[in-house]
Amino acid sequence: MRALIQRVSGASVSVDGAEIGACGQGVLILICAMEGDTDDLPAKMAAKISKLRIFKDEAGKMNRSLVDIGGEALVVSQFTLAADTSRGNRPGFSQAAAPEEGERLYEAFAGELAALRVPVAKGQFGADMQVALTNDGPVTIWIEL
Structure with missing residues (x-):
């Protein structure tokens, strides 16, 4: 699994002009299941992100986690994180999981994070x-498991 995490003061996602999800202070997580990902990865990714110390403490240092601050998460599937740009000018996405598998792992990740x-x-x-967001910092972190 690949994830791009952005620390946000707020974020939202809309489909056909209607907002379908939003979060306040916390993280926007763009996530992609990759070909060959195993069933244990959603739980590992959720644990990693929930404990990632990217929020400021009283001294202004990034020393607090999403759980520590009681933050929220907006989770958005994004198969383009699987882009292979090593040849030519058109990215290839063959490393992304098949749609059915990708959706299953995406839903599992969201469920693990909520748990x-x-x-x-x-x-x-x-x-x-x-997707609309206010990146706080800006802080943007890439994670691959």
């Missing part, structure tokens, strides 16, 4: 979505 006491809002798998 860790993180309020989770989601995008719509496979939809053409518009």
Whole structure:
């Protein structure tokens, strides 16, 4: 699994002009299941992200986690994180999991994150979505398991 995490003061996702998910202070998680991902990865990714110390403490140092601050998460599927740009100018996406498998792992990840006491809002798998966010910092982290 690959994830791009952005620390946000707020984020939302819309489909056909209607907002379907939003979060306040916390993280926007763009996530992609990769070909060959195993069933244990959603839980591992959720645990990693929930404990990632990317929020400021009283001294202004990034020393607090999403769970520590009681933050929220907006989880959006994004198969383009599987892009292979090593040849030519058109990215290839053959490393992404098949749609059915990708959706299953995406839903499993969101469920695992919610089980860790993180309020989770989601995008719509496979939809053409518009994502709005206010990146706080900016802080953007790439994770691959």
